[in-house]
Amino acid sequence: MADFYPYKETEEKWHKVWETDHTFKFKNDGRPKYYVLEMFPYPSGYLHMGHVRVYCIGDVLAHYRRMQGFDVLHPMGYDAFGLPAENAAIKNKVHPADWTYKNVNHARGQFKKMGISYDWDRELATCDKEYYKWNQWLFIKMFEKGLAYRKKMPVNWCPSCETVLANEQVQDGKCWRCESKVAQKDLTQWFFKITDYTQELLDGHKLIEKGWPEKVIAMQQNWIGKSTGVEIFFKEADTQAPINVFTTRPDTIFGATYIVLAPTHPQVEEIKKRVEAAKVKEIEEFQAKVKKMDITVLTMVSMEKEGVFTGAYAINPVNGNKIPVWIGNYVLMDYGTGAIMAVPTHDSRDFVFSKKYKLPMILVIQPEGKEIKVEEMETAYEGGGKLVNSGQFNGEENIAAKEKIADWMETSKIGKKKINYRLKDWLLSRQRYWGTPIPMIYCEKCGVIPEAEKNLPVELPRDIEFTGKGNPLETSKSFVNCKCPKCGGAAKRETDTMDTFVDSSWYFMRYCDNKNNNEIVNKTIAENLLPVDQYVGGAEHSCMHLIYARFFTKVMRDMGLIKIDEPFIKLLTQGMVHKDGNKMSKSKGNTVSPDDMIEKYGADIARLFMLFAAPPMFDLEWSDEGVEGASRFVNRLWRKMIENMENIKKINGDYEYATLTDSQKKLARKVHQTIKKVTKDIEVEQQFNTAIAGMMELYNVFSATELEVNKPNEAKLLKFVTSNFTLLLAPFVPHFAEELWERQGGTGSVFFQKWPIADEKLTVEDSIELVVQVNGKIREKIQVAMNTSQLETEKIVFASERLKEWLVGKEIVKKIYVPNKLYNIVIK
RNA sequence: GCCGGGGUGGCGAAAUGGCAGACGCAGCGGACUUAAAAUCCGCAGGGCCUUACCCGCCCAUGUCGGUUCGAGUCCGACCCUCGGCACCA
Incomplete structure (x- = not known):
């Protein structure tokens, strides 16, 4: 009967020790810090399982750095x-706080069972009033600096839930909770002025690009959506009213x-005052139609371009041409100026639109080689070429002319260079209960003012009935009615x-x-501990959380609270956990419970599998x-490890390499090779699967090597193998390693031992199999000593009988020698 | 449409331009066992040659081309797939 690793007792034992010894507490003892965060x-x-995976990955890195001192x-x-807490409240009549803290307790239990090396003294929950107090404090500071403001805007509104929804909570135009159709509603909402930091958010990528996946940076750049162009000042022909358009293609002016305006463009209302009734009706019917349609974003691309002529004309400032002003469903009010100039010859959208409504076209770019005729165009020409029909710019290369025309427009005051961003200010208010109350007060006398700092936190009231209708906080009189912190009035x-x-x-x-009850974070402490050296999490947060956190960091830096520019030096984005080819999820019914896994195999084995099955950034197939x-x-x-544990406990001193047998030498070298490999795989590649594969290889060599423990030198080698192997295992299977460390007589926790360093000399083999090729095809393999000279190698190679067959009657053109390889x- | 991953055995996956498939899973054969499980040992990309074996050879990293003595790896075109953005002017 084979022995089995007693995972249950071992894990329980070490959980207790780690807890009573505060093994994983941040010591603050002056050693260099390393901040690992998931x-x-x-x-x-x-x-x-998805959670478990991230935390295991982070834990490997934490243990590794710990062992590096x-x-x-x-x-x-x-x-x-x-929201889920509130939904549970509506459905099951439990208070969101009770529901949440119950779950927090369960999660904590799971973390502890996994044996993740957290400093539990630092635990926090964002729904603690000690935490959200500082949300409110920060909000007020931001309000004072003009970084938090109120604005009326069309937002996503679920008529059944009676609440605003975030964009990500609208799926296919429907509410994610009740599936009713989401409408647009004009509401006054709170915003953070993230757009003040747009350019810095882009520039900051330079500071972190070495430590972040290229993909995440690209996604953020994409999301921020910088585009450089010109705002051109058109004027209405009759009234001289300005209509500004944004374009990235001033070369096609x-x-x-x-001109096409967004249906909600303010100038449309002005035009309506001047045109005849039939026209107004036509415009309004179109506006109503677009308003109804515009919510289902997915259909936008395939949606047919439609529009109506407003009856008004504008003057093209570069040539005085009188051109019609349309409104169209393909122009968005919230990008650029909400108005575009249409150049059907060189923009595919304008081309389709003008074909449909038989609008005129002027060709202004003629490509090299093949002459384009407007009458024969079937699609817009969006490539490069020489400008034609373009006044003083005729004959110029269009790319070069972009800058020239922009400059000319600026000096002649008919346009202005402009950078546009896709990123919008952050809408942060929610008409929901289970979140941080926005600490603002409406006083008839004093206006909109922040709650006094000494009155923070503005606590969430308990006297709420959760019906799913309306904004819950509005129903609490004790909450709504307050004193103005300025005048003391109601x-x-x-x-x-x-x-x-x-x-x-x-x-x-x-x-x-x-x-800290007095500060959001102490300045000196923040200076010592920030930034996060290694962050681990899902790539799905690339554009929301990771941008917001960078924004807050910069805001707090500008407030003088912290000194860092970027919060996360290195970022590791792990893949999802799949099963049967699908994302593991409750709705697919393919979940595996971490609790069951730990029960059946223990935490270490569950960890080891997840770390071994795929590199961290890949999706993992369960x-x-x-x-x-x-x-x-x-x-x-x-x-294998406990086999001779008792015998090596008392062994001290280094083994002597020279007197070992060949296979024992091989084992010694394998240990050094594995140290080198595991170190590199953790630190450089962040590829734990190959690190584990390396340790499996070490085991294979270890188990194939005969060692006699009653021979002192061999016992010393065994001790060397056992202790180093244990150290390498520690970040991956912490309980297992801690137990082995104790059993071999190690002092202190394995996590406070020095991470082993490979002896470079012993990481190389003493002889290698040299591959001999003829015309790049392998024809022979020869065992030669390491670092055999080219001359010596040649002698051996040309002595080969087998090779002679390939060379007979042939002329040797060239010989390529790659030392120790080929x-x-x-x-x- | 644009941006970014990725395409390698039956499966998860390895490979600073230098032996493709390390390591593991599943599979097959054997040992132990009354038997099974567990454990241990061994085999293992496809094909051809061969009575069979050894040996040997050929083909193989999505497709097609290129660079190179040599390409999974570099370059060009394309196909498929996943993720993000998307009437963004």
Whole structure:
């Protein structure tokens, strides 16, 4: 009967020790710090495998740095505000707070069972009033600096839930909760002025590009959407009223044959006052039609371009041409100026539109080689060429002319160079209960003013009945009615709460000083602990959370609270966990419960499988057989490691390499090679699967090597192998390694041992198999000593009988020698 | 349409321009066992040659071309797939 690794007792034992010893506490003892952070979870019931995966990845990195002598800060908390808690309240009549804290407790239990090396003294939940107080404090500071403001805007509105929805909560034009059709509604909402930082958010990428996946930076750039162009000042022909358009193609200005306004453009209302009744009716019918349609974003692309002529004309400022002003469904009010100049010859959208409504076209770019005739065009020509019909710019290369025309427009005051961004200000108010109350007060006398700092936090009231109708906070009289902090008169509170992305935009700073009741974070402490050296999380947060957190960092820096420019030096984005080819999810019914896994195999085996099955950034395909495999490896290793444990406990001193047998030498070298490989795989490649594969190879060599423990030198070698192997295993299978470390007589926790360093000399083999090729094809393999000279190698190569067959009667053209690798003979 | 990944055995995956498939899973054969499980040992990309074996050869990293003594890796075109953005002017 084979021995099995007693995972249950071992894991329980070490959990207790780690807890009582505060093994993973940030010591603050002056060693260099290393801050490892994984994105904290939303505590919706149970942690799933996707969570477990991120935390295991982060834990490997935390343990590794710890063993390298860093004082590691590795905290965990809960992103605890959000809609699911409120939905549970509506459905099951539990208070969101009770529901949430129950889940938090369960999640904490799961973390502890996984044995992740957190500093539990730093735990926080964003729904704690000690936490959200600082959300409110920050909000007020931002309000004072003009970075938080109120504006009326069309927003997504669910008529059934009676609440505003975030863009990401609108799916196919329907509410994610009740599936009713989402409408647009003009509402006054709170915004953060993230657009003040747009260019810095782009520039900041330079500071982090070495540590972040290229993909995430590209996604952020895409999201921010910088485009450089010119705003051109058109004027209405009759009234001289300005109509500004934004274009990235000033080189095509002479080809503009009409203007298209967004249906909601303010100038449309002005035009309506002047045109005849039939026209007004036509315009209004079109406006109504577009308003009804514009919500289902997905259909936008395929939607047919439509428009109506407004009856008004504009003057093209470059040539005085009188061109019609249209409104169209393909022009968006919230990008650029909400108006475009249409150049049908060189823009595919304008081309389609003008064909449909038989609008005129002027060609202004003629490509090299083939002459284009307007009458024969079937699509817009969007390539380059020489300008024609373009006044003084005729004959210029269009690309070069862009800048020239822009300059000319600026000097002749008919346009202005402009940079446009896709990024909008951040709408942060929500008409929901389970979030941070926005700490603003409406006083009839004093206006909109912030709550006094000494009165923070503005606490969420308990006296709420959750019906799913309306804004819950509005129903609490004790909450709404308050005193004006300025004049002391009766006033009303803001009843909207903050988007939960606010909570997660600075939580990593609060971990540094989570118990501070006087400051959001102490300046000196923040200076010592920030930034986060290694962040781990899902790529799905590339554009929301990771941009918001960068924004907050810059805002807080400008407030003098912290000194860093970027919050996360290195970012690792891990792939999703799949099963049977699908994303693991409750709705697909293909979930695997972490609790069950831990029960059946223990935490270490579950970890080992997940780290081995795929590199962190790949999606991971779950495999029950794979877990079995990991389990077999751990048990095999266990047997091998404890086999002679008692005998080596008392052994001290280094083994002597020279007197070992060949296979023992091979084992010694393998240890050094594995140290080198595992170190590189963790630190450079962040590829844990190959690190584990390397350790499996080490096991294979280890188990194939005969060692006699009663021979002192061999016992010393065994001790060397065992201890180094244990150290390498520690970040991956922490309980297992801690137990082995204790059993071999190690002192202290394995996590405070020095990470081993490979002896370079011993990482190389003493002889290698040299590949001999003829014309690039392998024809022979020869065993030669390491670093055999080219001359010596040649002698051996040409002595080969087998090779002679290939060379007979041929002329040798060239010989290529790659030391310790290959010898290639090129023949004719 | 634009941007960014990715396409390698039955499967998850490895490979500073230098032996493709490390490591593992599943599979097959054997040992142990009354038997099975567990464990241990061994085989293992496809094809051809061969009675069979060894040996040997040929073909193989999405497709087609190129650079190179040599390409999974570099270059060009294309196909498929995943993710993001998308009437953004």
